[in-house]
Amino acid sequence: MPGVSFIKVLFLYPIFYYQNCMDAQSGDCFNNDWSNQVAECAGILFKGRFCCEDQISLQINNIVGLKFRFGFTIVKIDSWDPGVDNIKVIAEDEVLDTLSFGPYEGTSMCFNTDYQDLFASYSYMFNLPQGKNSLKITLKGYFNEKVENESWGAKRFTLEMFIPCVEFYSECNFQGQAWRICNGYQTSQVRDIPFEIKSIIIANGIQVKMRNPKYNSGQTQTFTSSQQCLSSYQFPKYNQNG
Numbered sequence: 001m002p003g004v005s006f007i008k009v010l011f012l013y014p015i016f017y018y019q020n021c022m023d024a025q026s027g028d029c030f031n032n033d034w035s036n037q038v039a040e041c042a043g044i045l046f047k048g049r050f051c052c053e054d055q056i057s058l059q060i061n062n063i064v065g066l067k068f069r070f071g072f073t074i075v076k077i078d079s080w081d082p083g084v085d086n087i088k089v090i091a092e093d094e095v096l097d098t099l100s101f102g103p104y105e106g107t108s109m110c111f112n113t114d115y116q117d118l119f120a121s122y123s124y125m126f127n128l129p130q131g132k133n134s135l136k137i138t139l140k141g142y143f144n145e146k147v148e149n150e151s152w153g154a155k156r157f158t159l160e161m162f163i164p165c166v167e168f169y170s171e172c173n174f175q176g177q178a179w180r181i182c183n184g185y186q187t188s189q190v191r192d193i194p195f196e197i198k199s200i201i202i203a204n205g206i207q208v209k210m211r212n213p214k215y216n217s218g219q220t221q222t223f224t225s226s227q228q229c230l231s232s233y234q235f236p237k238y239n240q241n242g
């Protein structure tokens with residue numbers, strides 16, 4: 001029964017997983033990621049304007065990794081009150097930061113000419129627990145006056161994976177038992193995978209090579225994207241070398 005079957009995973013990292021609304025006039029600012037509201041300040045497009053207790057989120061499904069970096073640019077508009085008005089940056093349930101600015105921080109660029117505006121970039125490393133295969137990032141504001149007086153927006157959203165994983169499933173569509181290989185983890189050179197593989201989550205930038213003499217005339221298969229439903233495959237061995 002055992003043949004020359006193997007799995008080899010090549011991780012190229014960090015993986016630039018996601019970006020949105022990067023440039024001054026990016027067309028993708030108008031997609032529905034985060035929000036479908038788009039505004040402009042000094043010729044620069046951003047998602048906004050938001051006020052009051054507005055929050056915007058990005059939900060990513062079928063993502064496997066242990067360590068990430070999220071980056072974005074906040075657009076502070078008009079008369080924020082320091083210590084009162086703020087935005088929380090939240091990954092899953094963890095508050096990564098609380099951002100606050102004063103009304104005169106920045107330069108007068110847009111909207112209320114009495115108050116200054118600024119663009120400021122931030123990035124955060126965070127971990128995702130083992131076993132999670134989805135990620136939700138939220139920007140949650142608290143403002144106690146109307147949008148004409150104080151507001152915010154955001155742009156240049158990026159997500160990088162610093163410890164990416166590949167996850168194998170016993171059923172199609174990423175269901176059933178799961179077994180993962182993560183970059184940076186010490187793993188034995190040869191390992192048993194405890195089930196027949198039916199689907200795999202593979203981020204862009206990762207290559208998974210697999211071979212089984214009973215499948216595709218024993219040719220090596222290289223996968224560079226997620227596989228929703230594979231034909232019968234059984235892999236007794238795994239080898240983690242580039």
Ligand SMILES: [Ca+2]
Nearest residue numbers: 110111112115
């Ligand atoms: Ca202003």
Ligand SMILES: [Ca+2]
Nearest residue numbers: 081085144145
């Ligand atoms: Ca206020």
